[in-house]
Every structure is written in C-alpha cells, then in structure tokens.
Amino acid sequence: MLLLVVILSIICARAFSQQANVSLSSYSGQSEIMASQSITLLPGVSIPSGSNVRIYISGAAAYCVPLAAAPSVNQNYILTNTVKVPGIIDEAGLANRSTCEISQTIQYFDGLGRPLQTVQTKGSPLLNDIVQPFEYDAFGREAKKYLPYVDATGNGSYKNIVPGTTVGSFYAAPNPSTLAANIARTGYPFAETQFEASPLNRVKQQGAAGEAWQLLNTSITESGHTIKTEYGTNAANEVKLWTVKTDGTGATATFYEPNQFYKTTLTDENGNKTIEYKDKEGKVVLKQAEGGLQTQYVYDDFGNLRYVIPPAVTATSITENDVTFNELIYAYHYDGRQRVVEKKIPAKGWEFIVYNKLDQVVLTQDAVQRNKAADEWLFTKYDALGRVVMTGLYKDGGNITVLTSNVKRIELQARVDTLSKVWESRPTGDYSNNSFPTSIADTYTVNYYDNYAFTGNPFGAQTGTQSLMTRSLLTGTKVKVLDGGSTYLWTVNFYDKEGRVIQSKSTNYLSGQDVVDNTYDFPGQLQLTKRTHTVSGKAPLEITTRYEYDHMGRRIDTYEKIGSASEVLLASYKYNELGQQIKKQLHSENNGSSYLQAVDYAYNIRGWLKSSTAPKFSMSLKYEDAATAYKQYNGNIGEMNYTGPSSGAKNFQYSYDKLNRLTNAVSTGNLLNETLTYDVMGNIKSLNRTGTGYGNTTYEYLKNGMNSNQLQSTAGNIIASYGYDVNGNLLTDSKKGITLAYNYLNLPNVITGTQNITYIYDAAGRKLRRIEAGKNNDYVNGIHYEQSGTLAFIQTEEGRAIPNGSSYIYEYNLSDHLGNVRVSLDKDPSTGTARVIQEDEYYAFGLRKGITSSSGNRYLYNGKELQESLGQYDYGARFYDPALGRWNAVDPLAEKMRRHSPYNYCFDNPIRFIDPDGMEPTPRQAAAMAAHVYGDKDDKILKGGWKVSQREFGITKNSTNGLKSQVYERTSKGITEYVYATAGTEDGTDAKHDGIQPLGISSQYKLSMSNAKKISDELGGKIELTFTGHSLGGGEAVANAYATGRNAITFNAAGVTGFTSKANNLSRIDAYIMKTDPLNAIQNNVFWLPNVNGIKHYVEPPDLPSLYNGHSIDNMLKAFYIYPSDYIKSK
Template sequence: MKNIKRRLLAFGLWLITFSVRAQTQVTAPMTGTPTAGSYFSYSGITLSPNFSFTATAGSSLSLYIANPDCQQLANSFNQNQNYIVTSVPRVGNMKNVGSTPNSGDFINRTTCELMQTVQYFDGLGRPLQTVQVQGSPLSKDVVQAFAYDQFGREVQKYLPYVTAGSNDGSYKANALSGGQNQFYTAPPTGVATTTSPFAITNFEPSPLNRILEQGAAGADWQPVANSTTGHTQKAVYTTNNVTALTDTANTMLAALYTVTINANQSRTLARNGNYGAGQLYVTIGKDENWKSGRGGTTEEYKDKEGHVVLKRTFNYTGTTLQILSTYYVYDDLGNLAFVLAPRALADIALPSTVLLNNLCYQYRYDERNRLTQKKIPGKGWEFTVYNKLDQPVLGQDSLQRQSNQWTVTKYDALGRVIMTGLWNAGSVYPLSTLQTNIYGVTQWDTRDQTNNTTSYPSGYVLGSYPVITKTLNINYYDDYNIPNLPVGYLVTSGVSAMTKGLLTASLTAVLNTITNATPDMLWDVNYYDDKGRNIWSYKQHYLGGTVNAANFDVVLSTYNFNDQVTSTNRRHFTTATAGTPKLTIINQYSYDHMGRKLTTREQIQNGTQAADVNAILSKVDYNELGQVWKKHLHSTDSTTFKQDVTYGYNERGWLLTSSAPLFAEALYYNTGTSKQYNGNIAYQYWGTPGSLTKNYAYGYDQLNRLTAATASTGNHENGITYDMIGNITALNRYSNSTLIDQLTYTYPTGSSQLQAVTDATASDVGQKHGTAGYTYDGNGNLISDNSKGISNIAYNLLNLPQAIAGKSTFYTYDATGQKLSRLIGTAKTDYIEGIQYDGTASSSTISFIQTEEGRALPKDASTYNYEYSLTDHLGNSRVNFDTGTGTTRQVQVDDYYAFGMEINTSVASPKNEYLYNKKELQENLGLYDYGARFYDPVIGRWTSVDPLVEAGQESTTPYGYVFNNPIRLTDPNGKAPCCGGFSDDIDLVTGIAHAYLSDVTTGNLSPAQYGNSLVGGFGEKVGHIVAFGQGLSEIGSGGTGAVGGVLGAPESLGASLVIEAPSIALIGHGAWTSKNAVVGLLGGNGVLNASSGQPTSDQTSNKEPNGNSLSSQKEQHGYSVRDKKTDEIKEFGISGQTAKRDATGVFKSSPRISQKLSTKYKGNSSVYGKFETWLKNRAEAVQWEKDQVTDYNNKNGQAPENQKRPKP
C-alpha cells in the first residue's frame, strides 16, 4: 500500500487526459492485489484499505483518469449478417490495418482515436442498417434503418435514432419494430417527441416509379390516404394543352418562341403561335401549404429535347388568379438566348424592345458557342472575349464601354489565373478584331522572377494580348521566388517545400488608387505543411491609407489529425509598433470524438502587456442527434458561464425556441389560426423566459412573400403588395399603432428600377414624407436618393460605393471587394479582418475586435471587455451583454420591423452597429452593408442588381430582398438569398445532404461552412455513411433508386418542390460513391463551424470551400462535350475552377473544358466543348448536371456515351 501511495503521490495521480489503450476500466473500488497493467476511470479511482501492489521488474501498475469523451471503443459486429466496417483514424500512426476491424493498430482503441461505422446489407446488397459506433455525444450507437417495399423502393425513410441498449455496432434487430419508435416516444433531453419519426414517399404505380407525394417526419406531414388534404409535397406529371389563358383554372397554353441567329451573332426573338397540345412535358409541384386549385403551385414545362421552356407560378390577388410565366428561349444550337420574365407578359404577346431590354435576359454567343454578350435587367450590355483555350480574357460592362476600358485576365500554362488588370483600349474595337488579336499571340504567360516590365513588378513574362494598363491582382504559385516579396514575410523553416500547385502569394490593388501612376498593392503570402494546410500566412493591411511593409497580420494555425483547426495565433503589426505586435489574438478550439466543436477560447494581448484572461467564448452541448441543445457563453473558470442559451426543435429539425435569461424567442409554424406547413413562420414571440410578451403574426401570399407583419406592440408592417416579379408596390408601417409610413412605389414602364416612393403621411420617421426620387447608372446601381439627401454615388469597378455626395462619405476597397476603410467627414474607420479602428485619417485607435460571439472592447491597457450578442432565428442582434464588471450587464437591446428597420434601441455602451442579420448599419445612410451591395430596410430593396440574379432568380426582381420573405431567409453576403439565420434547425439534414450528394456526384467536398452551423458536421458524417452504404448496395445489386439519405435533401426553403423521378443506380456509380464516401470520412470533411454568424477575424476562420465543394457558393458553369459534325453530346460536365466574377462583375469561366479536351479526349479534333450555362453554386451545378443526364437518358434511352457520373 505504501508503494502505491508513493507512486500516486509522485505522479500526482496523473490527472490528465490520456489516450486509453490496452487498459481496464475501473467502475468500483479496487480491492486486493490487482493484476499488473493499466487501469483507468472517467471520473475517479478509489483504493480500498486492503488494496496492495508491489512493483517488480517487468511488472508495473498504472492508474489514469481518462477523458470522459474518449470511451473505450466497443464493437461486436454480427457474423450472421452481411456487413462492411469503415474505420476512420482520428490520430496518426495507424499503419497496420490487420485482417479484422479489431486487429492490428485498431485494437483496443478509444472513440477519440478511431471512428467506426458498420453497414449491414440484405441478400440483394441493399443497406438494412447503418450504425455509427458510439457516435452520439453520450457515446451511444447512432442507427439509421432502411426498409423496402415489394418493388425494392424505399417508401418510408426513417429518422436516425440512438440506441438504449448495446452500443457496440451490433445489428439492432428491433430497430423498426420498437427501437426507433421508443426513442422518439420518450426521447432524451433536447430531442423532439413525435409519433411519426419517418417520411413516407408515394410512388406512381408504373415502371417509371416517379414520386407523387413526399411526406416528412411528424404527424402533420403524413400523406392522407385517397385525399389531397395532407400537408405533403406533391407532384403531378402531365402534358400541356391549348386551353385559352382566360380559363385560368385549366389552361396550360404555352407560347412558342423561336430565335434567329444573325450574321453578327445577335439573336432575334420571334413568336410562332403556341405549342400544340401534348408537345411539352409538364411537372406540377405543390408544397405543404397547398390546399386546392393552382394557387401556390409551380409548373415546369420541358420540350422533347429536355429544355425547360417555361416555368409558371400562381398567386391570388384578391380573388383573381394571377399566372406568372417565365419563358426560356433557345437558339438552334441549344444555347439559352432569352429569358422572358413574368412582367414581360410573354403569354400574351411578343415582348417589345423596351420590355426585352429592361425586364428580360438576353445572351449572344460566338461561333464556338461561347457567351460573348449578355444583358440582364437593370444593366447595360456586357461583353466577353476568349482565347483559343476558351478562357475569358477580356470583360467589359456598360460603364467601361463608355470609356473604352476592358478588364483583362491572364493565365499560365496550367490555366491558373496569374494576373488581372485594366486595359484602356482608346477606341471601340469589334469583338472579332479583339478575338483575332488574342488568337495571334501566345495564349498563356510564364514565370520569370526577374521580370519587372509591367506597371508593377510581376515576376512573369507577359506575351498574351493585350498589355495591362493598370494591374488589379497578381497571383504566384508553386514557390516563393517572387520579385520584391518583403523580407519580413519570408519563412524558411517550419513550413513545407511541397507547394507545387498551391497559391503561395498574391498582390491585390487598392481600387481607390488605380488612377495613380503606380496603384497601391497589398501582399498576401501563404505557407503550408506537407498536407497542404495553410499553417502560416501574412496579410498586409491598409491602416492609415498607405502601403507599408510594417503594416501586416501574421496568422499561425494548427490542426488535428482530421484537419480541424485547433488553434490560431494572430499577431497584428502596425508601423507604430516597430516590430512588436500591437495585438496578439490566440484562439483555441476543442472537439468531441465525432469532430463536433465543443469550445472556443480566446486570449488577447496588447503589445508587451500581460495577456488578458483566456476566456471561453462558447461551450456547446449537443443532444443525442447532434443538434445544438445548449450554448454556454463566457467563462474564465470553465465552470461558471454568464448566459446559457437553450435551443428546441420540432420533429423536422426546425428551430422552435431559443432561450437565454436576457432574451428568449419562440417560433410557431403549424400551430395557431394561420398555420404554415412549408417552413414559413406563422408567429414569433419574444421577451425573456416565462415572459414572452411581444409577438408578431405573419401573413404570406401563395408565393411565400410577406404580406403582413402584425405586432402586439403596434409596430406593424402590412398592406404589402407586389408586382408580377416581386417589386414592392405598397407598404404601410406603424409605430405604436400610429401610421408613420404609407408608401406607394413607382416604377418606369417595363423596369424594376425604382423611380419614386411616395409617403402619404406627414411623418418623417422611416421614409421621409412626400415623394422621393431615385436614379441609377448603367450597371443598375442606385446613384441618387433624395429621401436620404444623397445627390450622387460613385461606384468602383466592383459596383461598390466609393464616394457618396451629400453625405461626405467615402469608402476604400481592394480589388477583391474587401472594405478597407470608411471616411465620414473627418471621422475614419479602418476595417482589418475583424479589427476595427476609429478616429481620424491621421490618428485612430482600436474600437473593438470581432469575436465569434460578439466583440471585445478595450477596457484598459491590458484587458478587454467581452460583449456578446444574443440573436434571434435570423441572426439579428437582439440583446447585447458585457462582462467588464465581472457580472452580466445588459448594454443594448434592439427590435426590428419585418424588413429590418430598427424599431427602438436601448444602448448603454458604445453602440453595436452590427445589427440586422449581423450586418453593419451605415448610420448616416440608413443602409446595411452586406458586402456585395447595400440594403435599404426602410423600403425593403437593394441598391444594386443581384450579382447572381441569373442563377435561378430570373422570375424575380434583381432588387428584391430575399424573395420578399425576410422572416425566413437572409442573404449572407448580398449575392443570393439563403437559408436564414436559423441554420441550426436544418444543419443536420444539410450536413447529411452535403456529404451524401457530394459522394454520389462529384466526390469533391471540403470542410463545410454553414455560418451559424453547430451541427452540420455530424450530419456530414451520417451523409458519408449513408452514401457509402448506397454505393455498396449499387455494386451488389445494380441499385434500386433512391436508397440513401435518411433525411433526404435539405428542407425546401419556401419554393415548391418539383420532384424528379428516382435515378437507376449502376454498379460503376456504386463503386464511385463508396470511394468518395470513404475519402470524405478519412479526410475529416464536414468540419463544423460553431459560431454565431458574427463576422469574424482571420483567427477564427476555417478553410474556404473550394469550387468543387457542395457547400461552395462559388459561381460554376455547366458545359458539354459534343461531336463537331453531328453535335451529339458525349458528356456533360460542371466546373468551378475559376467560375467567378472579374473586377467588372463579368462572369469568368474556368479552363476545365480545354483541359478535358486535351486530356480525356487527347486533343481529338472531331469534338468540341460547349459552354451551357452559368450556375449559382456547386449544389445547383450538381443538380443541373444530374438533370441534363437524366433528360438525355429519357430521350435517348441511355446516358451520353462518355458520361461516367452522374448516371441517370
């Protein structure tokens, strides 16, 4: 006994987190003399009085307190079942796999060291169960069960559940006979109770197996037998008719438009009557709110070639059914030539030239079917010229055309963008002349570290046409032999030399200085480890408005084995600190055994002062399904927190409650008198727990557009009406039941650009009374608004405001669109990746540092006051509290009207201006800065055209805010409406769909970025697992259709679902899917980003999704490879390599087509690549590719001959 006491005292009981291996767990007091070896407990070890042990040579005893999250991994796989085990190491040095899942280096591991998933199959190779061994937060098995009808269809998809019994990966025989149902009947804390934990699919009784009705989890979303009254998504398949449009209840009349290609590549639109009856395939979609008739339905019309030629939606204005038709018109080569928006009234007659130019989309192509000219509503014509490799070299928007200026992009031999800039052409050149000039010289440029021949030292030999007049951006790849790279940014040790193919450095111009003889350029330098992870980066900033090598930030990042960021160290240098960091910010992140983020820590140090407290910004608890249950905010002792936020969900994963002592919110969907079943919010209550005294009741039209927000406080917005494409035409606003705004909107004939807003009240609260006029420039940007006293706005190349006359406001941006500074009179604000300075042009100090949960404000020379934002479901800041006094102090309260105007604000500290959607309010303008454009919450409109309006938003106004549903949706960056701030409620399904869809399509998936996401990572892993099982099933049986994702695709956000027929899975696709799933699991993909959505600084950022990640919002393009003689399609493809906008906003494609022709087709002159369409993001691109292949298969009886994936 004395010996063991001495051992324990000497090692201080080793109370550390320890990787338990080849150990025995202690669950009761240890008595007698134990066998030599290692013993552990997750809580504590008690030694009884009669305990004794004497160590001898080769015989020792070790006692450890182990990490409670790292349970001993148990597995007992059923030998009488077909199964495959996937083992994913979470630590290194597992080299000996062994012959069984429990042998080699996999033996006696913990859940923190090894993640195992087992999938069981039936005799036909179909998945029966997927079990994530000890995958829940409490280390219980997570089970996904599958079942099939007599035709092999998955008619009932079950929600995953967590076992109550064995947690060893064994087959759960009672999964569907009681296990899953028992779990949801009496679920663990934080999980919704439901009697219907499944989604039922009703198929068409035909060999096509098309989906007729799709239910969802929950009693209210179950199909009703022999009835259309259930709250499900429904589909009807039919053909068009020739019934007159006046018969609104029955007409499916479709106008027939044709296009003539003119000699100059322009297109002429003509109407040739109507399509004959039965000439178009029609799919009718009805969402969960549909009751009867056509209101709230969508119709999609396809011709025999699979082209979507018409989309229709229906809405009631009073008792009149309004038919809203969007036509898609193609030329003889299959290129989309025109999109006719509903307000063009193309059902009735050929749109006039005015309507075409102001409301419709027009596209022109060259002889190689490359898009060369386009015109979208609100903007003038835009032009693109290509090189021989089909890479866009020149781009020009309508404003540049006035000054004969072009934006130039240059490439290296690998198709990588090496430089962008401006070329002042001096005169107007025909596109054909420019094309000839480009073709007549070298098509790519090469590295030369000694070359300094351009306006800025480039490091390239530039032989391509034309010569850049002003450089916007230079990119360097592969190495660090770069001209004029600041010596202080060079790192020679501790980084990898394996940098081939990686972006090593870049120079970016400050746009406000491009008229200077030499524009200001800012450096970014990236260093990597041997796994290609960015571990060391330098970023030069623009504090003070001048370029200085001493102004920079350096960020050092560390990762765990699965590529999750574990720490960042950001050091902020300025010219005033003479080589000593002015500021050091250290962030640390911890994860559980499944990679779910648990804690975020932050510590700030001012200069050489003592470091401030190492504070826990947030600690997250998950329910057993991986949804965020609680978030604990601010602790300095790891035990006591200032606020605990508790979340609740319904059976569909939609957020129901968010409750903290200072702010609580409750959302109602399918309850009350105005029930919403499709995800729209019917009622919102808020206040404090137990006292939700304030509420909004919301009303919508059949297009899910907000028509009324009636508040218990009397702060209403109602009487909201829209035109045919969603431009607001009227809005009434009340303050404490008093009418303060009675707005009427006026638009020019055939235009979405606002001409005037008239406020019929005498109040100047909100909109100024009287009539306010608005004007726009050739790119569709607002340039004057006399209601705000703005006489002129000058914009930069990116259509971002640079100078605002009447407000003495000036903005500075770099060529990537990052805002560097703002000047209002003499008051200046500098923005440096989350560090915000305020003062004057000559003197400023740090105002605050943005954190994942709010901001940190300087308190004194060495300490900071952490301020936290409690948000609602949209991410709106509602209550701010600080911790500077040691207690929780409420410092700001904000409420909003439905479209985002502030109702009232109570401020007890420097005001937090990051308010609605966590975007910065420009107080002097009354506008919110979303990044890509500004938003006016008073009139509910953007100030500029939507940069991604072509990506599926053609039927709506390019100035409308989030499809006019601001209660449900947000816009993360001003480019496209998205899932809303309540992403926690769908992240489980989003994560599943993200990984699953990637595996079954591209296989390219980077760490998911969900903004507010706290649970997506868990879904990612389930998605990979489900996809892996599907792939194996396809290998074994040739497939049975859609047999994957337990929760299917992400929940539809307001749009009616048009359900496609299930695809026929093939053996080759099965192998591909399984491989991708394993790669996804092994790569640690699906890393969640547990943040509140607050804009964060560099030290908190994870990897940006690449263009091929399903989560990527990077613009994509679709293309086809075709036979030159017959135009027969060889294959479809998608790419996001360089699918982005240049400095003028013109779309940029990638070199993918030319790469494929030169590699896969080995330069075969009998085929060519055809650009098909631009796509908003990777998810849309993946769906587009799938649709093309399916349509081709339906027409030809097989997929294109060289199509490897996706299969139809």
C-alpha cells in the same frame, strides 16, 4: 454466405491526440504533441529553431473510453475504423483502442447487398450507438425513410429491430429517456414516399417526418401536407413558341401544338403550385408560378438560351434595346463557337466578353466602362494550367457613343484570335507578360503559385516545418488598394505536407502586418489559431483562439486570449444524443465552472429551429403549430414570440401569398406591423408600417410609361425620387439628399450630400476604411479602429472585445434565427452578472427600432454593419435599405433567380431567408469530395471543413442504374454551404463507359439531375450549392449545373450532349483535365463524342502516362498534393 469487410482508414498528419502517455525519441515536425497524463522527451530529441509546436497535457476527457466494439458476425457488414492518432499502421494496431483514438462506423447489409443499418459505434455525446435503419417495400424501394435513433448498447452490434416499432418508440415516448432527451417528439418518425403505379417508379408524393407531413390519412391529424408531383404534357395554347428573329435582335411568339412538352406540376406543403415544362432534350421552356406568373426561356436553333422573359412581359414579340427589353429581359448573344459574348441583365446595360483560343475569358466590359473616355475593359490572365494569375484594367482608347454598340468587342475578339501566346509563365520572378493584353493600364490582383520566388515577396520562403511541397498551391497574392495610389496588400501562405495553411502572412492598410498561425490536430481539425497584428507606431497585438472537440469532432469549447489578458472560455456547446446543438454557454473566467449566460435551443421534428432561450432574450417560432390562420407547412414561419429585457413579451403573426411573399406582419399592440403588396416581379408596391413617424408608402416603377424593376419614386410616408447609372446602381436619393459614385466592383466609394462619406476598398472588394466627418474608421479583418487610429474593438465569434486599459471587456450578442442581434450584454463589474448594454427590435424588413443603446454596436440586422448616417446595411456586395425593403444595386446572382426583380430582398420573405456571402469549394477541396464519393476513401480526405451532410433532401443517392452520389456540407461564419458529388463507374475503367452516354444511356444522368433539382429547390437561391464529380460523375455534375443554373467543378469529366446539354449554358463549369487523360483525347478527336464542358484547366500528370494514370481520380488527387494511399479504406 456472409460478407465481412474491415476498413482501416489512416491519415498522416502532424499532431498527437488523446493518448495517455507519450514518449518521443525524435521530433518529426509535429505542430502539436499532447497526452492526457504524461509526455516524455527522451534524450536526443531536438526541435529546430523556428519550429511551431505546442506541447501540453490535455487531461482525460470523459468521452475517451474503450471502444469495445462487438460487430455482429452473423450479418454481412462493412466496418470502417477512422484512426485519430498516429502510430496505427495495420489492423493489429486497432486492438484495445479508445473512442478518442478511433471512430467506427458499421454498415450492415442484407443478402441482396442493400443497407439494413448503419451504426456509429459510441457516436453520441453520451457514448451510445447512433443507428440509421433502412426498410424496403415489396419492390425493393425505400418507401419509408426513418429518422436515426440512439441505442444504449454502445458496441456497434446489429440491432435486431422492426424499424417502425423501435424508431417509433424512441420518438413517441411522452417522457423521453436520457437517450431521447431534448429530441423532438412524434408518432411518425419517417418520411413516406408514394410512387407512381408504373414501371417508371416516379414519385407522386413525398412526405416528411411528423404528423402534418404524412400522406393523407384521416386518422392522422392535419396529415396530407406533402410535396405532390403530377406528370403530363402541355395542352394547346399553353406554351408559347418563340422564334428568334433572323437578324438576332428579338423574337416573336405563337403557340406550340399540344403534347410537345413534359409538364411537371409540383405542389408544396402549403398547396402552392409550380408548373415546369421541358422539351424532349430536357431544356426548361416555361416555369409557371401561382397566379399564372410565367417565366419563359427562348432558345436559338443551336439550343443556346437567348432570352429569359419574366412574368412582367406578356407581349408576343420582343425587340432588343427597347424600354421593356432593357428593363426586364435577360438576353445572351453567342459567337460561332457557342460562347456567350454579350449578355444583358435587367436594369443593366450590355456586358461584353472576349475569349482567348482556350475559351478562357480574357476581357469583360460593362456599360459604365464602355461609356468612359478610354473605353475601359477588365482583363484576366492565366498560366499554362488555366489558373488565374492576374486581373486588372485595360484601356483601348476612344469611347463608344452608343452603349449597345459591339463594334469594339468584335474588333478585340478578332485581334485576340490571332495571338498564339495565351498564358503567362513564371519559373521565378514575375510573370512574363506574354499573353493579351501586354499593354496594361492598371494591375488589380496577382496570384502566385507553386513557389515563393516571386518579385516583391515581403515575407520570403518557407522556414522550419513549413512544407516544401507547394506545387499547385496558392503561395502568394497581392491586391491593389483602390484609393488612387499604388499600394498593394500582400498575403503569403505557408503549408504543411497535407496542403493545409499553417501560416499566413499579410500586409495591412495601416502599414502593418498580420501573421496567422494555425495548428491542427491529427484528424485535421483546427485546434488553435494565433494572430499577431501590428500597425505602424503601435505595439503588436496577439489574439489566440483555440478549440476543443469531443470524440466525434463536435466542437465543445472555444477559448479566446488577447494580449497579456487572461484566457476566456468564450463559448461552450452541448448536444443531444443525435448531435443537435441544444445549449451554448457564454463567457467563463473559471474554465466552465460558471457562465455569464446560457442559451438553450430546441427543434421540431423537421430539424427547424423552434426556440432559443436565454435569461436576457428568448424566442420561439411556430410553423404548422401556429394559430389556424397562420399555419405554415413549407418552412415559412407562422408566428414568432420573443421576450426582451426592456421590450417585454411580443407576439408576431405572419401571412404570405401563394408565392411565399410576406404580406402581413402583425405584432402585439400593433407596434411593429407591416402590410405589403407586390407587383408580378416581387417589387414592393406599397408598404404600410405602424408606429410613430411611419405610415403607408407607395412605390412607382413606371419608366417612360413602361414597367421597370427600378424604383423611380415613392409617395406617402417616404417622399423621394431615385436615379440610377447604366449598371443599375442607385445614383441619387432625394429623400436622403445624397449622390453616390461607384468603383469598378459596383461598390459605393463616394457619397456626397448633407454628409460626405468616402469608402476605400481593395480590389478583392474588402472594405478597408470609411472616412466620415473627417475621421477615419479602419477595418482590418475584424479589428476596428476609429477616431483615426484608436483601437475600437476586436470582433469575436460571439460578439466583440473592447479594450479597457491592459484588459478587454467581452460583449456578447444574443440573436434571433436570422442572426439579427437582439441583445448585447457584458459582465457587470459590480455584480459579476450579465448586464444588458444594448437592445434592438426590428420590423420584418429590417428597419431598426432601438430600445436601449449604450454599446454602440452597429453590427445588427443579419449581423451586418449599419451605416448610420445612411440608414442602410453593408452586406459586402451591395447596400440594403431597410426603410424601403430593397437593395441599392442589381443582385450579382440575378441570373440564378430570374423570376424575381434583381432588387428584391430575400425573395420578399425576410422572416425566413437572409442574404449570406456564399463560398464555393476550392478545386482541391472539390477533388477530395469527387474521390470520397466513390466510397473507398476515408472521411479524412475531406478538406476545408467539408463533411458528409446528414440532410436527406428526399433524393435517391445510390441506384441500381449505377448512380452513386453524396451530399457534403460545411459551415463557415454561421452559413452552411453544400456540394453534391457524383461518382463515375469504376475508377480506371470509366474511360470506356463514358463513351456510352452520347448513344442514349442516360437514366443515370436523369436521376442525377432530378436529385440536383430537388436539392437546389430545397436550398433556394440564397444558399450556395456546387456540383462536382470525376469522369462519368463529372459529366453528371455538368448536367446538374445546367439543370439548376449553379456551378460545377469537374475532373477528367465525360462530355455531355443530347438532353443533358445546353439547358443552361450560363452555369460556370471549371473542368480540370489531366493532360494525359485518354477520355479527353478520344472526346476531342471523335466527331460524334461531346467535348469536355466548361472552362478547361489542364493539369500536369504526376505519374507516367497510362490508361489508369491519365484518367484516374487518384492521379488527379496527387496533382493537388492529396495522396490517396494515405486515405484508403483497407479491406
């Protein structure tokens, strides 16, 4: 019996896209009307005043051809059509459509319901089929996971192939056809998994595509570089048994008996081992890296994590607040409700936390605030739905003379516990100020939701086509400027009916405004953004950026227009047949007939960047193909070659220790060499640089005779001493002769010394002004003013635009794989060709060696702004000193990387990693992914640029034990972030299934946590990963967060207990709960069922109460104004 399921996915939006001829008899609020041939506005069409609409002829795109799909009717399949134009409301409307009107994916299944092929009909840039084949061993396991390939049939049919033969031919051909052009070559286009010969089916080895990453085979050159896993139990005297002292002020250790812990030994592709020990509840008690470096986790009798003891501490007892404890150990104190009320980060003083009755954080205090005369606290207020509405400063009087004293915290907690009013209300006007604290010293931020009737709104309510359905949406914010005054910067957001921001109005620090209008196409892709910028005393400046996409949503062109100047094609992009970007062309003034510069990209079979080649700067990277002594198989870079216009050709060879820390960088002519040694925490002990004026610098960390992560002094090439405040921020640097002061965000705001600098920020941490030598340098979201009011430049996606009379000179940056700007160029006015105006080289840890510089571009290493008088880079959250290879402040994410010093830069591997600003999804975006993972919603439900990720991560996404999961990704400003979503069982019946977990049905949880750990490990600590899920999937998201120390956003989640809980109580879990959810009611009232984990946010039900309405993800979507009926896959 064959199964045929046709899914029609339709989404309502406000754009018309890629039809040949359009006739309109009425206007219904579209923001865009376009066609390839003609647009006719029939008599009677009226567009209201104030509407924001763009009407234009796009021209017929080469990729808009008849879809002409021919699915194989002799196979079981599910066909999904994604509609990209309006007017298609049923299956009949799908007939005779083009690739620009519909995108189609067909999944073929065998008789057991297992996927055989996924075919993306005409999904490649040249309109061929992209095929993902599947193959199973005799036990039904996917032991070989093949790479996708491209098939020329282009009709979506089932490909009657043998995966090993067909995929092998596609990737192995020495002279590839057009289909395989610019795609890496290999004879082994699959990742092979070796399973344990037991019913557990545990993975012993995980390979990857490419010869070097195949399971060991003497006939395959350099094979055997796989990820290997060994399983066992602990031996005697292998794991310390820590016992928390009865008074809670420390712990002592003996050893556990043998066979008490699960021992997992993971060996990476380079042969480096990591050993992890877990107890029977799944809590990690010990992680051991190469060299015997141990990170130990100490729990109390309730299973709460109390201490994390890093490798630098080898003692068998610890005492709170001694030197070793203060400098090296992570510590957490809990109250009777198992909430973290005090925590200690190495090199920082104790941080105190006060909660309200809903377990929401209402007060926090760090050591600097505690030492102030008025005993300062930061407060947070919420509304009835648990949304943050206000933050600011609370003063309780009388400073605490002993910085570790918790007397005031205990007193405040007792006071807050007696209060019945725990949230703020605001039907209109301003908030009620009912919740604690009612006595406020200063307000830093205020958030407004649901409507525009809030006090002080400088921009009014909706107009024209802006949606009136703003319930649950953030409509306005005001953020205080931290300059000692009373100025607030406002932002008011206006939405369309899909909940997308179509206009944002804000005030800026220069007494002006910024109005940003966004236009989306029918599928929801941003097509145009227009920014109107004003400052006091100057004419408005209008910046318009528009984007064009191909039939699969790949961006192909970016245009920029500033003021009255002509529009410029800023960048054009080309892709190979698998969708990898292989070319970027920069700056065209004739709509793409010619360009100023072209950059070609190439990748290896793992998808790692191999080369970036342009006439003015080229670079190549080597991994397993580096010289023998420098081969790297785990993603580390063994060699880099580059050629610059003035620097010429250079080769760098890199060596690493067993902990993947860079130990040697050797360059051509030894001009930019670096040699490093480290202590067990990864702090640099010595750094030897070649080059004039450089040499060997040694680092001293001993503090009062004990180990510390804080650099105390340096000797040799750099002779200096350093001092810190009680939050771990650098206060003094004798080499530079400076003293630093910080604001409450731990951002430097006053630097005094040979050159005085003042920084002004707002309360969100955005830098607004730098005052140096009596001159103001102002920052207005990418628009820079210098010399006290002169427009200096406007940042673009590819560089910057510099004013030149009534026009602009566009500068472009050619960067390496880390985003380090190597060459800046513009158009030579005499020849019309590319002209190099700045070239930069860097030592491995970012110290700059400028070659030529007439541009004055300061956005250099990692694309961050160089503070020239300091010689440091501003990364937003803290400053980085490339001369020392260290941060000036403790890492805000230190708790995610406890084995490392909180001052380390990029795990001591600056050739591979950068330090981006991570962004998590919003609750609305997470809800969309939590719904999409069930499989019955169209891709168009995904919000905020999120999409299904093509990265496999070596995980089992779907399993016979019931697990159903998916990885999502989005790229913002060059940084890719990830979400791992897990589904419940069946929507509407989850409530009865979720209660099983406490009784021991947990294989689904175990697999989910294993997947999460694999993804987290592969991404590393510097790439954002968030977990989400609904119901049972929400419980799995919590378990995933606990297992990895990352964050989760859940919806009507199952409570988590037993082995899944408390592995890491410090993950932030935001739990959104429908007030009528029956599962939540059961969990709250049945003593043996676990309660919902995390910070609870209660959501008002949009429909009448029922078992389905209270618990379903569909109803949760409605609460976020996502209407599931718009995105359902019809069958």
